[in-house]
Amino acid sequence: MSIRPGMFLPLANSIQARVTLAVAAVSVLVVAVIGIGLCLLIRHRVETEIFQETRRVATEWIGAMERGQIPPPMPTARVPLVQLVNSRGQVVAAGPMAGDRPLSAVRPTENHIEDMTECPKGKPCVMLTAARVPALQSQELWQGEPHYIYTGTDQPPAVRGHRLELLTSAGGVLLVTLWTWTTWRATGRILQPINTIRQRMSEIAPQDLSVRVPQPSGQDEIAQLARTANETLDRLEAAVTRQREFAAVVSHELKSPLAGLRTGLEEALLFPEIDARQAIVRSLPAADRMQQIIDELLTFARLRNTPCSPEPVDLGALVRAEAAARTAGVPVCTRTQPDVLVLGSRVQLASVVTNLLVNAQRHATRRVEVSAERAGAQAQVVVQDDGDGIDEKDRERVFEPFTRLEAGRRLDPHGSGLGLALCRAIAVAHEGSLCIEDSPRGARFVLRLPLMTG
Structure with missing residues (x-):
């Protein structure tokens, strides 16, 4: 041999x-x-x-x-x-x-x-x-x-x-x-x-991420390795699934304004009697909507992949400033504590508060209440409106990209459905959370962030 x-x-x-x-x-x-x-x-x-x-x-x-x-x-x-x-x-x-x-x-x-x-x-x-x-x-x-x-x-x-x-x-x-x-x-x-x-x-291929490794019984190192590998594969499959769904939803959301824009331009080309300037003017809203969706998608992707530059932020002062800027719509009442300090991006946190206030004013009947206070080792911002509220089964769906409930579509036909998804992504990037809690009336959004120590 x-x-x-x-x-x-x-x-x-x-x-x-x-x-x-x-x-x-x-x-x-x-x-x-x-x-x-x-x-x-x-x-x-x-x-x-x-x-x-x-x-x-x-x-x-x-x-x-x-x-x-x-x-x-x-x-x-x-x-x-x-x-x-x-x-x-x-x-x-x-x-x-x-x-x-x-x-x-x-x-x-x-x-x-x-x-x-x-x-x-x-x-x-x-x-x-x-x-x-x-x-x-x-x-x-x-x-x-x-x-x-x-x-x-x-x-x-x-x-x-x-x-x-x-x-x-x-x-x-x-x-x-x-x-x-x-x-x-x-x-x-x-x-x-x-x-x-x-x-x-x-054997795992991108087309099929459902394959899992055999997991031995016990708690030895090999069993822990198999368990960790399966957990990693679960997260990978979930991430790829979300990515595919996200890409599908983005394609669907961009298809409508793109089709409207193309229709207006082709109409101007096919019919010379149509004023080209008026055709362009009619096409601008579709272009604006596409730009809004793309900008929000870029912001969403940047939040997932780029860490923020942290700085001390007084949530009480931030809430008061953003509430004072909301002069249109139903009135906003504030209740804040002094020195509610967190470490994070002032611009991103201001964007969260603004989005929550805009959403609350859109659905409120008479008033919106916002508070910033300490809750143990966390800072807590609560935005409460007196509208119809959100069903319990939809309280997680509203944080998914491009998800818009019937009431939201009726009150804001031109919205993209990315606002609340961006808010949660910013909260998670700051090691915090954003959720909807029970309330006697209306919707109660609660943002929790770790207090700054030292």
Whole structure:
């Protein structure tokens, strides 16, 4: 099979592969340290137990030696090799398994015991303890000639050669392999929902935004990611739907004045007897309406996409100034508190108050009441008229762009239906709210904005 350049790039970039490799590297290091420590511990433990036994046998034989008498060797099952060797290297006494040749050439000094491992050529290694017979006993038994005792046993298979290291390495390799395989499978299962989410996200097209990613149960990070992705898709679908509806409504609203404008101009071209100046004059209202709609649409889009430049605004003074400017129509009564300060755009907030007052005067019978006061941590502006009011089912619809109720169309035939939508957009841009609340008579518009602190 030919290997193409970049063939392993997806695997190298895989989180599963990187995590598995990292765990494998750490596990190799950990297992190596544990294996080395385990080998040293086993060797030390085995050798310590054997040398303790060989020393015991050697000291007991030395202690059993009396004047003029050498007791026979006292080998045990664990220490079968026992020898007594003189200074010339001759075996004086030995156990049945020790043979007639010295087990070692090591000659320890008096009152000193040496532990060693001898490995004769072609024979198994032997673990020995070499001890010198004390001078007092040597004087009594051999006229002071030094004698040496060797006690030992064959090296156990567990520590013979490199068998222990090989067994430990094999166990370590098996453990690392199992650990790495488990990590690969576990990481794959953990990342499987993410791969599913990625595949489902790749299927989402602009024509169909209703597709949602599968959401696992629980509260872990993957479940929260899926939940957040679905919430984002919900908002995206809602925004695109609003955008499409908005574009459709804009097209519909612009179609009527554009058709009227085109009709007037074509009529002037088709019929020479029609005065061109009068045709232009008759077409100007349609052009004015188109300009009004376009200006309000630009303002609406600017509010959604461009943050305002904040400044301290006294809502009480702003309400009094805007109410004083409304000299035409039904009278406007004001009630304000001093120092109702908010942070925002004075021009935009004045536009909200003006729109609300114009709307209230249009529907009022005798008077309009407007107030600006504090309400906890918020500033509250209330515009109340004494007209027919707005049905509860229509209280949210009136804030949608180009939505005009029957009463509004009758009282203001040339309106665009964007005024209240602009007011709410400005309120939201100032981290506030604009809504219609219950009232005994008429419509009660309530604007709430956070009070300026500090």
